[in-house]
Amino acid sequence: MEQYSVFGKPLPRIDAWEKVTGEARYLDDIFMPGMLYGKVLRSPHAHARIVRIDTQKAEALRGVRAVITHRDTPGVKFSFFPVFADKLPLCRDKVRYIGDEVAAVAAETAAIAEQALSLIEVEYDLLPAVTDLEEAMKPGAPLVHEDKEKNIAFEGHKSFGDIKKGFADSDYIFEDRYVTSKVAHCCMETHGCIASFDRLGKLTVMMPSQAPHTVRQEIARILDIPRSKVRIVVPAVGGGFGQRLVTDMKVPAAAILSRIARRPVKIVNTREDEFCTARTRYPYIVELKTGVRKDGRILARQARVLIDNGAYNDKGPATLNYAGECFAVLYNVPHVRYDGYGVYTNKQFGTAFRGFGNVQVTFATESQLDEIAEKLGMGPEEIRLKNANKPNELMSCGATVTSCGLVECIRETMKKSGWDEKRKMKTDLGNGWYRGIGMATMVHTGAGGRFYGYAATDTFTKISEDGCITVISPAPEIGQGGKMVVAQITAEVLGVDPSRITVINNDTDIIPYDLGAWGSRTSFVCGNAAKAAAESVKEEIFGAAAKMLQTTPGKLCARDEKIFIDEDPSKAVSFEEAAVYAVSNLGYPLSGKGRYTDPLAPQVGIDKKYGHHLPTFTFACHVVEVEVDSGTGEVKVVKVTAAQDTGRTINRHMAEGQIEGSILQGLGYAISEECVEDGGRMMNPTFADYKIQTAVDAPPYDVILIETDDPDGPFGAKGIGEPALVPLPAAVGNAVYHATGVRFKKLPLNQERVYFSLKKEKG
């Protein structure tokens, strides 16, 4: 008999039916009696002083119920990290990017609200805008925030070992500069909210969110009200990818409009709003210097990283730091130095995005590694295997890698992709077409972080009198399967079918405190808490079953909807019978509480050795095969072989889905997507002009799950939401290099760039 009967199985998700039938209600499907429609007036200028705002005409328009400007806000500056607060919910003196929030309107219809916006008169005094990252760093550049001396928004520095010695001991030193692009999350559902203040001053916000408690904190801070006066309720969510970790400024605007109008106010982004204002992946410039020995061992790595922060801080400081952590862990480099700078520009700003800074830096490190290998006469796979992380290894940065399947990931992708043969094949296909194969690896957190001591959460589980189970878990469901992870783990512990389980996970007034779905932490943190809660209620139902079977709970097993004596499975009661017996005959309800805490978290402060900040690591290796048309610049991805260390797989379907989704999103990042900007204005804010990779573009995938059995994960599982995106751009770049001999150090490898580069390099 297999060890597990539910865990690991490719079962259909418990929330699948509501998705495929259309029963799931997304924010835009929700209407409340008396609901008003809100719209936000945004700055048309990248940088300007606000001389005057006159809202009288807008207020006088029939059907308008509230018009607000900065005068209606508490004027509290805000950022995701309070220490970096720099944004007002509505601009007071200045606008800092095209799209900055200036005023907002609530009206009986969306059309009236739109018309009212056009009646608001704003007089601007234009200021010189700075829209280039490196220009912004120059002395004398226009200041985005005048209360700061320069446009450096934040810095982050890390240093381990002795970087000078590292380079001195190296046989070769490589220095390269990599540039990544600004891309959008492109969630199927745009941002939106329905904010509703009640007469007692309690604000309920319905919004798609992947971190409702965090959002609660932020909204409370922006509105200057207690957190307990804010309730976040999350309807079905059409994708997150990091974009829904933070509070869009529409939310406080809707809240204030609701407070004034005494009605619920809905604001939903159009797709154009979304592209232009809903935040992006941060563009990076990575100046990378690496020292290696002749035998391929990496001795020293140094990076100077510049982040185009846009007009305001958001998750920038964290992406900068996090990228630095992974930078030091991959290949356990003994001597590391990492210097990062976030730079203000008069542009739309960035936020968290699947891969979280690590993607950008990994594009640099894994692209350069191929160049190093070539110089040393090694294969790309050879240098990676040489340096690969091993299980249970202490890193130079202080982190301990526990489970680790990097070597297996590399070996399996090689095997499944036919790496050895394909690397040797002729790359010139004739007719201007070239074929190539490339690989890249990565390390990423498999369980969020230990920052703020928040590597913890609670879960409540109850079994009803008919044996149906409710899990009150903070695991967000953003399409990634958070509910099913909780259900499947609970079902494994209790030996039942997951369809027996309802997961309540969408209301801050109810769910236990938790930081939400980021850092691929849900499966690990919420999964562990759900497992503990299930184990606690299992003790209770085993107590009842033991009475029914005249045995002791210790002798019982639960599996396939039955509770039975392990030594004699014919002595069994059904799960349902045991539940009914407990409630009706023994007179007690069935419920449990479970908790996950990271035993090391309390000892970790922001000042300590940073490696401790990640409870566990996950690894991956991707092999990408491409065909490149030098005539058109087209990069055609013909196959992706992706191996990922999943700890143990919770649900094969969902794991493969996450990996395939990451690959497709990563391919878009690598070869087609880009927010094209001109003077701070996005020029392609539609899916006609912004080219995502769709289902029809998807190449054949070969997804390999490397099960390493994490010692701390629930049943050995680790997070897998983000990692598979991380190595993709470098793997594509390496494959294109293999095909064409042309190295791309700037993303994306879109047709235009590839065409002109090949033309230049190859004539």
Add this chain to the structure above:
Amino acid sequence: MEQYSVFGKPLPRIDAWEKVTGEARYLDDIFMPGMLYGKVLRSPHAHARIVRIDTQKAEALRGVRAVITHRDTPGVKFSFFPVFADKLPLCRDKVRYIGDEVAAVAAETAAIAEQALSLIEVEYDLLPAVTDLEEAMKPGAPLVHEDKEKNIAFEGHKSFGDIKKGFADSDYIFEDRYVTSKVAHCCMETHGCIASFDRLGKLTVMMPSQAPHTVRQEIARILDIPRSKVRIVVPAVGGGFGQRLVTDMKVPAAAILSRIARRPVKIVNTREDEFCTARTRYPYIVELKTGVRKDGRILARQARVLIDNGAYNDKGPATLNYAGECFAVLYNVPHVRYDGYGVYTNKQFGTAFRGFGNVQVTFATESQLDEIAEKLGMGPEEIRLKNANKPNELMSCGATVTSCGLVECIRETMKKSGWDEKRKMKTDLGNGWYRGIGMATMVHTGAGGRFYGYAATDTFTKISEDGCITVISPAPEIGQGGKMVVAQITAEVLGVDPSRITVINNDTDIIPYDLGAWGSRTSFVCGNAAKAAAESVKEEIFGAAAKMLQTTPGKLCARDEKIFIDEDPSKAVSFEEAAVYAVSNLGYPLSGKGRYTDPLAPQVGIDKKYGHHLPTFTFACHVVEVEVDSGTGEVKVVKVTAAQDTGRTINRHMAEGQIEGSILQGLGYAISEECVEDGGRMMNPTFADYKIQTAVDAPPYDVILIETDDPDGPFGAKGIGEPALVPLPAAVGNAVYHATGVRFKKLPLNQERVYFSLKKEKG
């Protein structure tokens, strides 16, 4: 310093603001997008065969979305107790009372639905109806249910000691017959629901309920779907009084309409619907025989109790049994016999109502006791004190009384009312006015019952990262203060202000399994569970505070929003600081689970000695002063002195409110309220004709809380929701007798009855 800082204090309710501002949303305030309006077609006949139902014209009416008859139901017969199932959700062959559900309609507006009802053609074949309880018992009476041999719906018999010996040993035997009336609950809010089936077959019902899990079970049974497919969500509730323990047949009708129309369906009773069909208090006939010794000791009590059950079973069997339990406990009578019969009639049926059968029987026993005392030459107080229950006494029926303040209740009401003097005063005031004073006592459960092993519940409590507290408790809030009870107990344990607490209590998908607000069990059962949950989370926050104060948790106290070292209160942290520290510095969320189980409940079966069925008892004595106008028959209640054994009072304001409300409702029952019926038709279904006692009718109250510190209650508390109604009718009758010398054995003592009785007796 007082023992408690929050418990017992007359603090404002945490839900007071939402009530007084109108923020609280009752069912009728709730509108859902696409919601339809439902109406029920009811039988105009007390008893008839259904020959034909034609719904075609109704279906053809523009705006009608669904019309249903019995053909659209699963045809499962139903009763609150499945063993007594006798009612179809929509009648098939016969209608059995004026108001019986025949068909239902859902339409775009209520007016269209109403019009559609008039288009449904029902052909009836009239049957002889039986509308008198005693007529119904006669051989040859028309059968209400033809599948039964007679109109006896159920029986209940109890026997303790040796009733023959009891009477043989008695010096005097008294035999009397008492008749109580049919009265309505008269909740401020009428019954209603919004039922909504989703595409996955899950039914959500929004409805005012005092027992959402019970209702879930019933609806699942009627619709023949799993319980897990039913979710009950309870909005603000405008009064319960027992009427909202069970499922009104509107709910399955609305559910089926919703399933067909694929839209939410709202059905709300008009006041006339409510009076005619929403169930009432059961009218009783009590034939009472009591044997006493010369010295006043009651030796034997025998009752034959007939309940006018109406057309269908509901809570009848339970009210019959429960009344028998109290009958044997009050005064610990050694020899008891109790024979009860529920009798079908072609009339609106009854259900649970504050006092639950005990009121009717207590009217008999406490009226007769005054007659016995008079015969023996004793004062009413003297015979009661002689026989009064004492604490920690084993009853002849097998029950153990733990806390008991009956003697104190009698003595305190005597003192506060000036009993001794007033009993001696001249009763004839001249001008046809008479003055009198009377008393009555009672025993009632203080904690629900142990039936079905359900004297148990769970509670989850979490403290958020800012120190605000959520209690997930099944304690229903029906206006009685269920939320505040939970909040105040939690606040006492954690040493915080109750305003810090949110209680989540209204959704069966979320709250732990629980039987709801009946039998005055909420404070005791849910209160104990809330206390346990609070104690569990207190351990956690004390862990954090101990670290902050560099001490051990055992040395800490919580009070006044502070956690401090007991021996040196200057060493303190605020509750909020400790919460923030736990989450942010120690890295763990704060939560607890609490459970109350009754250790004796599992040993109690329906066959065991019945006294064990009540976990604790509460006692009361009321003294009523009246002035009676023989010229008009008016009974003017000039003062009520009410002493109630509350265990320990949780909140004096709320306790007094419950007692005052009970008194006013009991006064209505005693002197003015009555559902006047003619041939099974209610003749006074409006507040113009059905005379409740309103605020302007309220006499001066003197409410005395006798705090007996129950050994098993939370902080010593017992339930107080129902008991104060129980002795009222007898106390009024005894006062009127004292005033006029005329004994009333039939309720109500309304003007007509009093006028004619006085005229007959006194000329």
